[in-house]
Amino acid sequence: MSSLYEPLVPARLVYDATGTPYSEQYHDVYHARQGAIAQARHVFLQGNGLPQRWQGQQAFTICETGFGLGRNFLTLWQAWRDDPQRSARLHVLAFEAHPFAQADLAAANAQLPEAIQPLAHQLSQAWPLLLPGVHRLEFDAGAVTLTLYFGRIERMATQAQARVDAFFLDGFSPRLNPQMWSPTVFGQMVRMSRPGATAATWCTAGPVRRDLRNAGFLVSQAPSLCGKREMTVATLRPNLGRQGPMAPARKVLVIGAGPAGAGVARSLANRGVDVTVADPVLERGLGAAHQGHKAVAVTPLLSQDDDTRARLVRAGVLRALHRWQVLDEDARPWRCGSFVMPQDPIQAQRLQQALQRQALPEEWASWQSPEQIADRLGQLPRHAGLWFGSGQLVRPEPLLQALLSHPRIRCVPSTIQEISSQEGQWYAKGLEEDAVFDQLVLANAGHARNLLGEWAQAYPKLMQGRSVGGQVSYYAQAQGLPVAQAITASEGYWLPPVQGWLTAGSTYWPDPARVGVCAEGHAEIQSKLNLFLDVNTNQPYWQPLAGWAGLRAVVAGRLPVIGEIPAAKGLWAACAFGSRGFTWAALAGDVIAAAMLGEPQLLERDLLAAVRPR
Numbered sequence: 001m002s003s004l005y006e007p008l009v010p011a012r013l014v015y016d017a018t019g020t021p022y023s024e025q026y027h028d029v030y031h032a033r034q035g036a037i038a039q040a041r042h043v044f045l046q047g048n049g050l051p052q053r054w055q056g057q058q059a060f061t062i063c064e065t066g067f068g069l070g071r072n073f074l075t076l077w078q079a080w081r082d083d084p085q086r087s088a089r090l091h092v093l094a095f096e097a098h099p100f101a102q103a104d105l106a107a108a109n110a111q112l113p114e115a116i117q118p119l120a121h122q123l124s125q126a127w128p129l130l131l132p133g134v135h136r137l138e139f140d141a142g143a144v145t146l147t148l149y150f151g152r153i154e155r156m157a158t159q160a161q162a163r164v165d166a167f168f169l170d171g172f173s174p175r176l177n178p179q180m181w182s183p184t185v186f187g188q189m190v191r192m193s194r195p196g197a198t199a200a201t202w203c204t205a206g207p208v209r210r211d212l213r214n215a216g217f218l219v220s221q222a223p224s225l226c227g228k229r230e231m232t233v234a235t236l237r238p239n240l241g242r243q244g245p246m247a248p249a250r251k252v253l254v255i256g257a258g259p260a261g262a263g264v265a266r267s268l269a270n271r272g273v274d275v276t277v278a279d280p281v282l283e284r285g286l287g288a289a290h291q292g293h294k295a296v297a298v299t300p301l302l303s304q305d306d307d308t309r310a311r312l313v314r315a316g317v318l319r320a321l322h323r324w325q326v327l328d329e330d331a332r333p334w335r336c337g338s339f340v341m342p343q344d345p346i347q348a349q350r351l352q353q354a355l356q357r358q359a360l361p362e363e364w365a366s367w368q369s370p371e372q373i374a375d376r377l378g379q380l381p382r383h384a385g386l387w388f389g390s391g392q393l394v395r396p397e398p399l400l401q402a403l404l405s406h407p408r409i410r411c412v413p414s415t416i417q418e419i420s421s422q423e424g425q426w427y428a429k430g431l432e433e434d435a436v437f438d439q440l441v442l443a444n445a446g447h448a449r450n451l452l453g454e455w456a457q458a459y460p461k462l463m464q465g466r467s468v469g470g471q472v473s474y475y476a477q478a479q480g481l482p483v484a485q486a487i488t489a490s491e492g493y494w495l496p497p498v499q500g501w502l503t504a505g506s507t508y509w510p511d512p513a514r515v516g517v518c519a520e521g522h523a524e525i526q527s528k529l530n531l532f533l534d535v536n537t538n539q540p541y542w543q544p545l546a547g548w549a550g551l552r553a554v555v556a557g558r559l560p561v562i563g564e565i566p567a568a569k570g571l572w573a574a575c576a577f578g579s580r581g582f583t584w585a586a587l588a589g590d591v592i593a594a595a596m597l598g599e600p601q602l603l604e605r606d607l608l609a610a611v612r613p614r
Contacts, residue, residue: 005306007359008130008150009097013104021069021108025098026172036071037113039202042225044072045079047200047233048166055085058248061600063160063192064168065153065180067094069108072168074119077144093147093164093600095156102127128318129361133311134159135318136590136602142270147600154179157188159604163244164192169201169232174208181208186215195241199234208232216240244598249273252596253428253437255416255451256444257282258289259396259585260574262403264441266323267589269408271597276410278431279444283413286404290396293548294474295495295503297487298392298583299338302365304354308610309559315603316583317390323586324392324399331395331402336496338391338487339373341383341532351386363389378482382532391487393496394582416444419451419571426570439596443574445553446512455567461614465555465576469515472505473525473544480541482533492528504529504544508579517547554578562588563612564595572596573613 009025016022020029044064045051054060064072073092080086100108105127109120119139123146128135130150137146149156153171167189171180179185181203189199199217201208202224209219209232217234224231252268254261257279265275281288290296300317303310324333342348352367368387374380404411418429419440426440442448446467449456456463475481477500488494495503507521522544529535536542555561555576562584565571574588590602601608 005358006132006151006155007357008099008132010130011098011100011104013100013108023098023172026176028172028176036069037075037116039225040072040075041079043202043231044168044170044200045076047222047231048168048198050076050166051079051083051086053165053198054080054087054090055083057087059089059091059598060087060166061091061093061162061164061194062166062168063162063164063189064092064094064170065185066171067096067099067148068170069100069105070120070123071112072170073146074109074112074116074123077119077139078116080144081140088143090144091147091162091600092145093149093160093162095149095151095153095160097150097152099130099148099150101130129364131314131318131360131364133315134602134604136322138322145599147602152179154182154184156604157185159606160188160192161601161603161605161608162192163194163242163598164189164197165194166197167199169199169203174203174205181205181211183211183215186211186217190216190236190240193236193241194243195236195238197236197241200231202231204230204232247438248598249439249596251437252276252439252441253278253426253431253435254441254443255279255428255448256442256575257286257400257404257411258443258445259400259581260445260577260588261441261443262400263585263587263589264443264574264592265409265589266403266406267586267593268596269406271593272408273593273596274408274410276412276431276435276437277404278412278414278416278428280413280415282411285401286411287397287400289400290550293396293472293550294501295498296394296396296582297338297489297493297495298333298394299340299487299489300365300388300390302351302354302358302386304350306354306358308607311604312559312587312607312611313580313583315607316580316587317392319587319590319602320392320583320585321390323590327399327402331398333392333394333399334496336391336393336486337376338388338489339368339377339381339385340388341381341385341488341490343491343531348384355386373486376486377484377488379533381488385490393487393498395498396582399582416451418453421568421570424570439570439572441572441574441592445575445577446551448553448573448575452565455565455571458567459565459613461555462561462573462576465553465561466510467512467551467553468578469507469509469512469549470505470552470579471507471517471521471525471547471549472503473522474546474548475502475504475541476500476545477502478541480539488532490528490532492525492531494529494533506579512551515549515551517549521549522547552578552581560584560588560611561613562591563608565613
């Protein structure tokens with residue numbers, strides 16, 4: 001196991017003798033006994049000058065050092081809603097080493113005042129699985145975001161990327177939980193601060209006040225709640241802090257109408273940005289980039305050490321669930337689950353060990369015997385394997401059509417021949433001459449490097465990427481073929497039926513000239529299926545009747561390329577997704593949109609660094 005991986009240890013809902021929620025890990029209460037709502041209003045809102053400071057702002061960002069039961073967030077959200085002069089958007093990021101299970105969170109919040117119950121219910125319903133890493137929740141049509149960092153704050157604070165206006169320093173007593181009040185955490189707060197950022201806490205311990213000063217805050221005292229004379233408030237020293245984007249994007253060109261381009265365009269449009277998507281394939285329709293492609297699997301990945309790729313896949317699967325399960329039924333992916341069989345006993349042993357060590361929730365991943373999973377797969381599989389309850393079957397054409405069908409997205413069937421930048425504005429040869437954009441996104445797979453021009457030599461990894469051909473086979477649903485209700489995978493895969501067709505895949509041919517449906521490809525796919533299905537090629541129903549073929553763009557390391565081109569301000573890349581185009585589409589869109597608009601990021605900083613253009 002990687003030394004960086006730390007399984008989450010959930011909190012358990014217990015109460016002390018006074019009926020106040022109590023932490024068994026830290027032997028301390030979750031909030032003042034005067035009440036969580038009163039504490040939140042006085043200490044954290046008033047202590048940070050709220051609501052006055054967010055009034056008239058386009059966006060306001062708050063960071064909470066300990067989320068607990070979410071009482072501070074709910075009080076903040078209600079105050080924001082009640083303020084007619086509130087900011088257009090409210091972003092909250094919060095750290096929690098020991099998150100509660102959804103049932104415990106709902107039970108505790110059921111005791112809150114009736115006026116705040118609707119918000120508490122929304123929070124409970126949106127609560128994520130207890131998986132380590134970053135989780136983004138959205139409320140009020142995206143105007144309120146909650147970005148949760150599950151893991152120890154002393155580590156996760158170094159991974160957070162945000163521009164924070166106010167801090168709620170809410171943790172257990174420094175004596176009982178010193179890591180939450182450490183100079184390391186305060187230093188990361190300064191790194192994340194905007195100029196003029198403030199902080200407030202009920203804590204008045206001398207070392208805490210001293211370390212806040214040493215980190216860069218001007219520290220003072222203010223009257224506290226009844227029963228406690230003082231609390232601490234702080235303001236970042238002048239000349240410290242960093243601004244967000246000086247001119248957030250309002251008009252963006254996305255080149256490419258495949259999953260990457262559609263994901264970026266939809267994420268930006270959801271935030272009120274006007275987007276033009278250019279791709280010659282659009283002449284045949286909004287879903288033409290995958291025309292005839294009946295089904296794709298979006299399946300999580302488990303690695304022994306929870307490596308970078310596994311974490312990125314997990315983040316992508318979770319983001320696809322969040323973004324796409326709200327679409328109309330024709331486009332919505334089927335959350336059918338995925339059963340992944342190891343290819344040999346050694347891999348089986350390693351996967352079981354990884355599953356045990358990582359202590360993942362069973363709702364996310366579990367080990368299933370052939371008998372346990374047979375009903376879902378339509379037959380008794382040859383081996384035990386991993387069951388991922390969040391596996392999704394995507395129908396590419398209707399999904400792309402839905403993503404690109406937004407009033408703020410304009411789709412044009414144009415070939416972009418050249419891009420250029422002048423005085424912070426972007427132009428594209430191939431569009432109308434007066435088309436000017438604030439930002440430009442290259443989401444056109446292997447063709448992206450052809451447009452980099454003068455910037456190309458600075459990014460050898462991207463430039464040395466390659467296109468890889470691939471094929472899937474289609475079988476007509478018939479008596480004798482196993483009809484699964486879930487994705488079945490090993491070296492190949494077998495998908496549930498779509499409109500009477502079963503999809504099997506796939507090939508991976510390094511020579512892009514081989515792209516196309518062919519008998520050799522069908523035979524290779526059948527050989528992969530035969531490793532985990534009983535394929536009888538003598539039977540007519542085991543003869544593929546059609547297929548689909550396309551190109552995948554990949555770079556060394558098989559990670560996607562997502563982020564701004566450093567040498568060209570305002571130029572972004574979302575490409576090299578390989579065989580996981582639909583796994584990373586929604587994630588890439590939200591990562592790029594968050595960066596353009598100055599929102600807290602949805603990925604840890606080390607993952608952002610791993611996928612940046614280079």
